[in-house]
Amino acid sequence: MTVKFFATLKLKLGVASVEVDAEPGLSVGQAIKRAEQSTGRSFWSDIFDKQGKTFPGGMVLLDGANIAHQNGVDTPVGDAETISVFPPAGGG
Amino acid sequence: MAFMGTMLRVNLTDGTIKKDPTPIELAKKYVGGRGLATRLLMNEVDPTIDALSPDNKLIFATGPLSNTNAPTGGRYMVITKGPLTGGIASSNSGGEWGAYLKKAGYDLVILEGKSPKPVYLSVMEDDVQIKDAAHVWGKRVPETTDTLIAESGQKKAKVSCIGPAGENLVMFASIMNEKHRAAGRTGVGAVMGSKNLKAIVVHGNKKSPIPDPNAFRDLVKGKIATIKANGITGEGLPKLGTKVLDNIINENGMYPSRNFQDVMYDGTSHMSGEALVEKGYLKRNSGCYMCPIACARNVELPNGRKGEGPEYETGWAFGPLLGFHDLNVICDANFLCNDLGLDTISAGVTIACAMEMYEKGYIKKEELDNGPELTFGNSEALPYYLYKMAYREGIGDKLAQGSFRFATGYGCPEFSMTCKKQELPAYDPRGVQGMGMSYAVGNRGGDHVRSYLIAPEILGSPEKLDPQAVEGKMQWLFIFQNLTAVIDSSGLCLFTSFALGADDYADMLNAATGFDLTTAQWLEAGERIWNMERNFNLLAGIGPETDTLPRRFFDEPAQRGPNKGKVHRLPEMLPEYYQLRGWNADGTMPQAKLEALGIE
Structure with a gap:
């Protein structure tokens, strides 16, 4: 599956996305850890607090659906194709 | 004071x-x-x-x-x-x-x-x-x-x-x-x-009189520290400005394109806030008076043109809404509107309306006076018709009335994406139920900054709400409308509210004015302002029948993305909103409500 990076995270990593292996049962959190390994850069703490919850303004979407309304980082990726990762951002 | x-x-x-x-x-x-x-x-x-x-x-x-x-x-x-x-x-x-x-x-x-x-x-x-x-x-x-x-x-x-x-x-x-x-x-x-x-x-050089300037300065220092420590106001907005929202809103499936006929746009990454940085157009950010956030974009294009912007709403209204994503065209159109003194949201949404009408045969080619065709994706049309609008030349004279009057003149008001005749901003109501209600009942018509429910519904600030949920949303709308009225009236920027809460504003207002009002009393002032504005509209003949959205959002479900199949659910929320406001069930305002709030 594809893990896409946005906003300051994209600028920090210098890549728009990476592909990770996603076997059945893999969680979103595990997929993001694999994406960290793939980029060679640590960014988990840019997105999540110590409880694994996204900071205000940050979000992780699984095929567009926010994992905050599912099981957070424990949400199984299922047959989703894309994870979108956003660090805190906002505007109007 | x-x-x-x-x-x-x-x-x-x-x-x-x-x-x-x-x-x-x-x-x-x-x-x-x-x-x-x-x-x-x-x-x-x-x-x-x-x-x-x-x-x-x-x-x-x-x-x-x-x-x-x-x-x-x-x-x-x-x-x-x-x-x-x-x-x-x-x-x-x-x-x-x-x-x-x-x-x-x-x-x-x-x-x-x-x-x-x-x-x-x-x-x-x-x-x-x-x-x-x-x-x-x-x-x-x-x-x-x-x-x-x-x-x-x-x-x-x-x-x-x-x-x-x-x-x-x-x-x-x-x-x-x-x-x-x-x-x-x-x-x-x-x-x-x-x-x-x-x-x-x-x-001038006069200072505002503050009862205890040292205490006020210390208080303010704490609020600035809170703003700088916040991920949105301390990091996201300074680095990428409001335009960081392009991808956020698109990925959430509520980024309107082609006059709100679609809820996503495939070329977003080419014109996003990130692209503005990656293409080297963004030179620096800057801030307004006493602003610790500094979200303004200072841009220089390859053609040498310089200016500020575009903000999120402008980039959308002059790009994806019209079916293209050329950042040069978008920025130049933004500069042109600043020069001519045109609202970018209403200008873009009005042209989008005209494009849909042209493609569907309501506007004839001969009406364009040999100007660029009003078709989605035709970026040549944007600066041409902006100029025509500003100078009221040719069809621009009709466009200068805004999309509602323009479309109504052709017998098809359904193509006007407006509330109370003002053009909608860049969040599709089918993807975010509370924000859609904010448009529908807004006192100044279609608008996003009088109760920015995108903050909780999408950005998770101060807490994350499900954008498709309707239960409990009207309480949030009520509070956001009242608090925003206080923030606006205080003279501060709404963006501070990503980091500050109602108590923070009450602290600063009391310290500056010497008043001794509770947070609840300041919020009641916000409620008073909201009701007074509503009363002005009712007296002007803008009745509760205008508390609605364009039919498109009820009749045409989102075609793709995470909100596929969704429509806006206004009828489920409007009665609750009226009830929370203490208004009559038909949306009119009882005299007793005005009296209770002390509105003469």
Whole structure:
């Protein structure tokens, strides 16, 4: 599956996305850890607090659906194709 | 007490200028700025008048925190009866002009009547004069600004002015200050143009009186630290500005394209805030008066053109909404609107409406006078029709009325994406139920900054709400509308609310004014302001039947993305909203509600 990076995270990593292996049962959190390994850069703490919850303004979407309304980082990726990762951002 | 204690009353018909005491006793009930000015407008203007007649009044207002060192304390508001909606018009701008009006010694300027010839108002502390503006009438915003600063003899003088669009009474003309900052929405620039008033130039060196300046400074330091420590205001907005939202909103499946016919846009990454950085167009960010966030974008294009922006809404309205994503075209169109004094949201949404009508055969090719075809994806059309609108040439004369009147003129108002005749911003209601309600019941029509429910529904600030849920949303809308009225009226920027809460604003307002109101009392002032604005609209003939959305959002489900199949669920929420507001079930306002809030 594809893990896409946005906003300051994209600028920090210098890549728009990476592909990770996603076997059945893999969680979103595990997929993001694999994406960290793939980029060679640590960014988990840019997105999540110590409880694994996204900071205000940050979000992780699984095929567009926010994992905050599912099981957070424990949400199984299922047959989703894309994870979108956003660090805190906002505007109007 | 934070107020300068004096307001200017300028009669443009007979040229008289009066310096009246600011009614500070009313500030305990209406805060200042938006609230106090709306109160004065209600006292002095019949809501049923023609907005562009000399009977209308135009009020430039600062808040008690303007010209203080409170974070973002430089804003001002323009309040009047608006030509676009026919109801309360109220538009808010940053930069430094607001602070400088107070430095000149004045909390508000009330403009009455109509000058027999083009003039501008010069406010240099005690020296206040109406001056001839024949030499800048017809000029664009940058030339007007430079000319009037030079004439003032004060390099730091600040100019708030209209461009050709305001002079030509385009119904969504903006008022621009410091060339790039806009009181953009609700057509306040047209009212200024109708009065033959080109500009207000301000300068001074006065400080706002604060009861205990040291205590206030210490208090403010804490609030600034909170803003800087927040991920949105301390990191996201400074680095990428509001345009960071392009991908966020698109990935969430609620980024309207092709006049809201689609809820996503495939080329978003090519014109996003990230792209602005990656292509090297973004040179630096900058901030308004006393702003610790500094979200303004300073851009230079490969063609050498420089300017500020685009903000998120503008980039969307001049790109994906019209079916293209050329950042050069988007930025140049933004610069053009700033020069001409046009609201970018209403301008873009009106052209999108015309494109859909043209593609569906309602507008004939011969009506375009050999101009570019109004088809989605045709970026050539954008600058051409912006210019035509501003100068009211050809079909631009009809477009200058906004999309509702334009589409209605062809018998197809359903293509106008408006609420109360004002064009909608860049969040599709089918993907975010609370924000859709915010549009539907907004006092100034389709608008996103009077109750920005995107914060909780999408950004998770202060907590994450499910954007498709309807239960409990109206309580959030109620609180956001009231709190935003307080923030606007205080003279601060709404962006501070990503980091600060109601108690923080109450702290700063009490410390600045010397009032001793509880947070609940300040929020009640916000509720009072909201109800007063609603009452103005009801008296103007804008009834509860306008508390709705374009049919598209009920009849045409989202076609793709995470919101596929969704429509807006307004009927499930509107009765609850009326109930929370204490209004009648039909949306009218009981006299007892006005009395309970102490609205005379």
